[in-house]
Ligand code: APR
């Protein structure tokens with residue numbers, strides 16, 4: 383039974399794997415208890431969104447894409463403390479603060495965020511809609527729990543603030559929280575999209591002195607150097623040799639995999655020194671298996687870890703990053719390759735699939 387007509391908004395809806403992106407989404411007529419309606423100002427197109435439409439991941443359809451966004455609280459439900467008009471960044475892993483992981487200080491692994499998605503809202507023709515990571519942020523507006531929004535200062539450039547919610551928090555967190563890169567260390571970053579470029583920026587800020595950026599696309603060279611890399615290397619047969627030549631024959635202290643493929647996880651492994659650490663930031667496919675030699679695992683004494691949402695507490699770290707964005711300490715201009723209106727958002731997916739640019743951001 384529907385109490386009131388839903389509010390229909392323009393949104394980027396994937397109907398099925400490989401199908402076109404278009405449409406409108408019906409959102410709840412009013413935010414429920416503990417919920418807010420956010421008017422979206424800017425939303426980045428992340429490779430995970432592409433993975434939801436090209437068959438790499440198998441989400442439920444129809445699906446509203448998008449999970450990296452900023453906007454303004456437009457309406458609040460009962461019991462919400464945030465005021466209408468508050469600028470916010472969306473959080474795709476809102477912590478319950480009560481589960482086993484939250485209580486031990488690992489909110490990025492909150493049990494709630496791994497629970498199956500329930501439909502929310504519906505398409506114009508009445509089919510229940512799923513929202514990417516509970517957000518579905520490539521839309522004019524979303525209705526989400528209050529805990530899925532993080533207040534940020536007013537006046538931030540929206541196309542940069544949006545990236546705090548995924549690429550930047552993930553990249554910066556991977557460097558600081560997951561890997562713990564220290565001044566003077568050497569780093570390799572494989573895959574130079576929004577996430578990899580954010581890792582480069584963070585590695586530079588952490589004081590890493592050798593920062594090797596690796597990609598299959600030569601076109602990423604200038605972006606990488608602008609983001610903080612000391613060197614750009616093409617991902618080819620000579621890669622291991624080139625990395626060793628720049629690390630006194632040892633390999634890097636830290637390798638970051640920012641593609642999401644078994645082949646690049648293996649490449650990251652090979653580029654890392656004995657006793658070094660591989661941090662997997664990319665989200666790969668379920669059946670893409672990584673194979674490593676048992677003797678090599680023992681002998682190399684390397685650590686292999688993944689970094690989910692930068693092993694961060696977004697409620698604490700997004701406001702800190704937002705403050706740095708506001709005062710200029712964090713320069714994200716190189717991460718934004720351009721802005722695109724919502725109706726032309728499929729163009730951003732094409733560019734991302736071709737490996738063009740850094741982040742393409744939909745602005746509203
Ligand atoms: N070796 C090196 N680089 C590669 C390779 C490879 N074999 N294959 C692809 N790349 C590069 C692409 O050229 C591109 O520059 O990886 C980069 C990926 O960038 P994006 O597509 O922009 O992806 P991004 O949004 O940064 O996400 C990276 O993190 O969050 C996860 O799901 C996301 O797995 C994805 C990863």
Ligand code: ZN
Nearest residue numbers: 428430548549
């Ligand atoms: Zn993302």
